Each structure stands twice: as C-alpha cells, then as structure tokens.
Amino acid sequence: MSALDKIKKMxxxxxxxxxxxxxxxxxxxxxxxxxxxxxxxxxxxDKLRQQFGTERDQDGPPRx
Numbered sequence: 001m002s003a004l005d006k007i008k009k010m011x012x013x014x015x016x017x018x019x020x021x022x023x024x025x026x027x028x029x030x031x032x033x034x035x036x037x038x039x040x041x042x043x044x045x046d047k048l049r050q051q052f053g054t055e056r057d058q059d060g061p062p063r064x
Contacts, residue, residue: 011052019054
C-alpha cells in the first residue's frame with residue numbers, strides 16, 4: 001500500500017476538513033507570495049481535491 005493510499009484511508013470520512021485544510025494552505029501560500037503564483041496554487045489545490053475526493057463546484061460545498 002502506497003503512502004497516498006494510507007493517507008486517503010486515514011482521511012476517509014473527513015473530506016470537509018481536508019477541503020478546508022487545502023483551502024487554508026493555498027491561501028497561506030498566496031499571502032506569502034503576494035499572489036505571484038496564484039494560478040499554480042489554484043491548480044495544485046484542484047489536484048489535491050481530486051486526489052482526496054473533496055472536489056468543489058465553483059466555490060460551492062464539497063461534492064458528495
């Protein structure tokens with residue numbers, strides 16, 4: 001079992017918290033870089049949400 005699979009297993013059932021953490025981390029990076037890498041950060045956030053099953057609908061709540 002890969003490390004990513006173990007992390008997914010640990011976080012299962014806590015998708016809302018994972019999504020909030022991804023948002024908070026991205027916001028922190030944007031603040032520290034003054035938005036210089038906003039496009040890259042947004043792409044990374046989207047990919048993380050896909051990996052952990054916390055995809056959002058255009059700034060809406062996580063999909064079920």
